[in-house]
Amino acid sequence: METAQNISSLTLDVTPISPQDTVSDVAEKFLAKKYSQFLSLPVVDGTTPVGIISRYGLMNIFIRLYGRELYGKRPIRELMNPRPLVIEIDETLTRASQQITENIQFPVTEDYIVVQNGAYRGLGVVVNLLKAMEHQVARHSDDLSKAYQQLQSSQSQLVQSEKMASLGQMVAGVAHEINTPLGYVRNNVDLVKAVFNDLRKLTGAYAELSQALVSDSISEDQLCEIMARVETLVRELNPADQIKDIETILEDTIYGTEQISELVINLKNFSRLDQAKLTDININECLESVLVVGRNAIKYKADVIKQFGDIPKISCSPSQINQVFLNLVTNAAQAIEEHGQIVIKTLADEQNVYVVIEDNGKGITEEVLPKIFDPFFTTKEIGQGTGLGLAISYQIIDQHDGKITVSSKPGEGSRFTVVLPQQSIAFQKTG
Ligand SMILES: Nc1ncnc2c1ncn2[C@@H]1O[C@H](COP(=O)(O)OP(=O)(O)OP(=O)(O)O)[C@@H](O)[C@H]1O
Ligand SMILES: [Mg+2]
Numbered sequence: 001m002e003t004a005q006n007i008s009s010l011t012l013d014v015t016p017i018s019p020q021d022t023v024s025d026v027a028e029k030f031l032a033k034k035y036s037q038f039l040s041l042p043v044v045d046g047t048t049p050v051g052i053i054s055r056y057g058l059m060n061i062f063i064r065l066y067g068r069e070l071y072g073k074r075p076i077r078e079l080m081n082p083r084p085l086v087i088e089i090d091e092t093l094t095r096a097s098q099q100i101t102e103n104i105q106f107p108v109t110e111d112y113i114v115v116q117n118g119a120y121r122g123l124g125v126v127v128n129l130l131k132a133m134e135h136q137v138a139r140h141s142d143d144l145s146k147a148y149q150q151l152q153s154s155q156s157q158l159v160q161s162e163k164m165a166s167l168g169q170m171v172a173g174v175a176h177e178i179n180t181p182l183g184y185v186r187n188n189v190d191l192v193k194a195v196f197n198d199l200r201k202l203t204g205a206y207a208e209l210s211q212a213l214v215s216d217s218i219s220e221d222q223l224c225e226i227m228a229r230v231e232t233l234v235r236e237l238n239p240a241d242q243i244k245d246i247e248t249i250l251e252d253t254i255y256g257t258e259q260i261s262e263l264v265i266n267l268k269n270f271s272r273l274d275q276a277k278l279t280d281i282n283i284n285e286c287l288e289s290v291l292v293v294g295r296n297a298i299k300y301k302a303d304v305i306k307q308f309g310d311i312p313k314i315s316c317s318p319s320q321i322n323q324v325f326l327n328l329v330t331n332a333a334q335a336i337e338e339h340g341q342i343v344i345k346t347l348a349d350e351q352n353v354y355v356v357i358e359d360n361g362k363g364i365t366e367e368v369l370p371k372i373f374d375p376f377f378t379t380k381e382i383g384q385g386t387g388l389g390l391a392i393s394y395q396i397i398d399q400h401d402g403k404i405t406v407s408s409k410p411g412e413g414s415r416f417t418v419v420l421p422q423q424s425i426a427f428q429k430t431g
Contacts (some may be wrong), residue, residue, distance in 0.1 A: 005093050006090045007087060007092075007114065007124060009127070010115040010124055011089060014041070014122055016042040016043060016044035016049070017043050018044070018045065019077035020075050021076050022072060022076065022306055023058065023071050023074055024068070025279070027062065027072075037132055038123065039055055039110060042113045043077070043084075047119040047120050048118065048120070049113045049115060050077070050080075051076075052080060052110050053076055055109070056107075056109040057079065057109070083159075084112070085099070085103055086113045087115070088114075097129055108127070112424040113191050114317075124410070143235060155395075158375070158388065158392070177263055178263055180261040182256070185253050188250075188252055192249055192253075195242050202237055205226075208230075212226050212360050277317060278317060279315070279317070279318055282312075282313045283314065283321070283346055283355060284346055287344060287346065287355070292342075294326050297333050298333045299336075300339075301333040302359070304342050304343075305339050308345075308346045309345070311353050320399075324397060324418065325418075326393075328393065328416050329344070333359075334380070334385075335359055335413075336359060336362075340360045340361055342357065343357075343358045344356070345358070352402075352421050353420045353422060354417060354420075355416075356416070357415070358416075359415075360411055363412055364411075373391055375387065376388065377390075397420070400420055401420075
């Protein structure tokens with residue numbers, strides 16, 4: 001639309017002067033009201049523009065001593081500029097103003113001639129063209145800022161959808177984590193139930209025996225028989241051992257339920273519904289949560305070595321920061337082919353808190369390294385990675401006024417370092 005706008009609408013219907021007109025005639029024309037607004041007038045021979053004469057040029061002639069007498073009678077052809085700026089009528093604003101700015105002389109004393117297939121069509125005023133161009137640029141920059149806003153909002157949607165994707169993976173992992181202790185808690189309850197049945201049989205037999213002992217109407221044979229039954233049951237069921245078993249089973253069960261509740265607490269910590277809200281938190285706690293939540297992805301791949309330092313609380317958005325560390329830890333685990341090691345170190349100085357996540361996985365080649373923070377860059381198989389993890393991590397850390405850096409040696413491993421300032425001022429960026 002706007003870019004396709006051509007200069008025809010800016011072209012003025014100005015009667016040109018002929019090359020034979022005398023200098024004096026032309027000077028008269030410049031004085032006429034009709035031409036008073038023009039800096040210059042086109043000189044056209046038939047339909048062919050042959051030159052342009054400017055008010056400024058004429059003045060220069062006339063102020064010379066005897067200028068009028070010497071030059072007044074001469075045809076304008078001898079004094080005009082024979083190389084005027086000529087622009088085709090269907091030229092776009094942008095290209096026309098490019099031509100003009102490339103050829104314009106300062107001060108601006110001449111306008112441009114508009115032609116159609118070489119034939120004169122009118123006069124174009126440089127200042128008008130520049131004004132129209134300025135309008136167009138303003139409108140473009142408006143479009144650009146709209147596009148920028150749209151880009152920003154779709155980016156935040158991306159952040160959200162990556163979050164949902166990682167949440168999906170995480171939920172699957174956590175479901176698995178919960179299932180294991182839940183499985184043996186369930187199993188243990190069945191075991192206790194079976195033991196309980198045995199014990200009930202035994203207490204039934206004991207009750208019968210105690211009744212028999214106080215009864216008058218029971219024979220010695222009968223009493224012996226009951227005692228023999230109790231004895232057999234005790235031998236078979238071995239209650240002392242069973243009670244010991246139950247104790248162990250119950251301890252196990254308690255441990256299992258504790259594991260489940262630990263997971264639930266961490267899950268709650270992990271996905272605090274505070275989104276972008278700032279909370280004062282110790283990053284070591286975030287990492288603990290991340291390790292519990294990500295345990296399923298890590299445990300078959302790596303031993304985690306925690307070297308947590310004594311670090312101060314910082315103000316950050318825990319759910320976002322957790323997302324970053326979960327991605328870094330998951331990436332580390334995914335980079336390990338068989339079984340390896342992930343070292344997580346935290347430390348602080350006066351200004352910053354540092355988190356270093358180091359793996360001895362396959363590392364990152366020199367050509368891949370510059371791309372890893374690009375959105376959608378992944379070396380993982382289809383369906384395995386979206387390639388958004390690091391792009392989003394980068395953005396989150398940037399919003400926290402921090403930095404995330406990487407160093408890696410192919411075949412040896414990678415080290416990601418996250419630096420978070422203790423006093424962040426930039427978080428307002430997210431709004
Ligand atoms: N610790 C690491 N060791 C080796 N390569 C890594 C490591 N971390 C990231 N990379 C490389 O960087 C790429 C981009 O990582 P990023 O986290 O952005 O996406 P992804 O892990 O592939 O997918 P997603 O995180 O969306 O599941 C990875 O595909 C991998 O090639
Ligand atoms: Mg990733």
